[in-house]
Amino acid sequence: xxxxxxxxxxxxxxxxxxxxxxxxxxxxxxxxxxxxxxxxxxxxxxxxxxxxxxxxxxxxxxxxxxxxxxxxxxxxxxxxxxxxxxxxxxxxxxxxxxxxxxxxxxxxxxxxxxxxxxxxxxxxxxxxxxxxxxxxxxxxxxxxxxxxxxxxxxxxxxxxxxxxxxx
Numbered sequence: 001x002x003x004x005x006x007x008x009x010x011x012x013x014x015x016x017x018x019x020x021x022x023x024x025x026x027x028x029x030x031x032x033x034x035x036x037x038x039x040x041x042x043x044x045x046x047x048x049x050x051x052x053x054x055x056x057x058x059x060x061x062x063x064x065x066x067x068x069x070x071x072x073x074x075x076x077x078x079x080x081x082x083x084x085x086x087x088x089x090x091x092x093x094x095x096x097x098x099x100x101x102x103x104x105x106x107x108x109x110x111x112x113x114x115x116x117x118x119x120x121x122x123x124x125x126x127x128x129x130x131x132x133x134x135x136x137x138x139x140x141x142x143x144x145x146x147x148x149x150x151x152x153x154x155x156x157x158x159x160x161x162x163x164x165x166x167x
Contacts, residue, residue, distance in 0.1 A: 026074040027109060029067050029129075030102040034060040034113035034157070035090050040120060055150040056115065059157035063113060063127065066161040076107040096135050103132035113157060121149050125156045127165055139165045 034056045036048055067073040078101075091098045092114045102110035113127045122145050129139040141164030146156055 024072075026072060028076045028107045029073045029109040029111060030076040030078065030098075030105055030107035031060055031064045031067065031111040032078075032091055032098055032102075032113075033057070034063075034115060034153075035092055037090075037092065037114055037116045040117050042120070043117070052150050055153040058154040059115065059125075060113060062154045062157040063111060063161055063165075066158070066166060067111075070166060073109075076102065076105050078105060096130060099130040099132045099135045102130075108132055109138065115153050115156075117150075118145060122147060123150075123153065123156070125153065125160060127157070127160050129165060141165050 036052055036056055038048065064075055068075055091112055098110040098112050108131070110130045110132050111127065112130075113125065116124045116126070118124065124145060125141075125143045127139075127141045128137055130136065131138050141160040143156055143160060146152060148155070
């Protein structure tokens with residue numbers, strides 16, 4: 001008899017029924033659009049293009065999908081008519097204001113991802129998850145330099161989510 005079956009049988013005979021863990025309610029999380037911080041030499045000459053926007057959106061989608069797939073989180077979306085929609089100024093410069101925005105949308109966690117382009121073939125990525133009530137980080141992930149142009153950003157997001165944020 002396997003050990004866990006023996007322990008369960010012993011507990012049952014002693015009148016101690018194992019307690020089934022109650023599934024906790026999913027935690028509402030808002031994943032904001034990922035942002036690009038271009039530190040490359042061409043940043044002032046070559047503005048972000050459709051490919052950059054596409055791969056930033058795909059990286060954010062990877063994060064949203066991975067949160068949803070765990071079953072521990074439910075996604076909150078920004079209402080289109082919200083007065084607390086993200087400003088045109090990047091959230092990465094607002095000192096954690098995404099926590100207040102996400103709280104006003106009913107989320108408990110706020111997620112911000114930032115890709116820093118070092119040059120056209122190297123980047124870093126930072127993903128931060130804030131508790132919207134305290135403004136404190138509950139998870140932070142950062143990659144060192146990764147080879148790969150903008151098409152690699154979704155893969156970087158997947159790696160960070162798997163190895164740092166959802167670990």
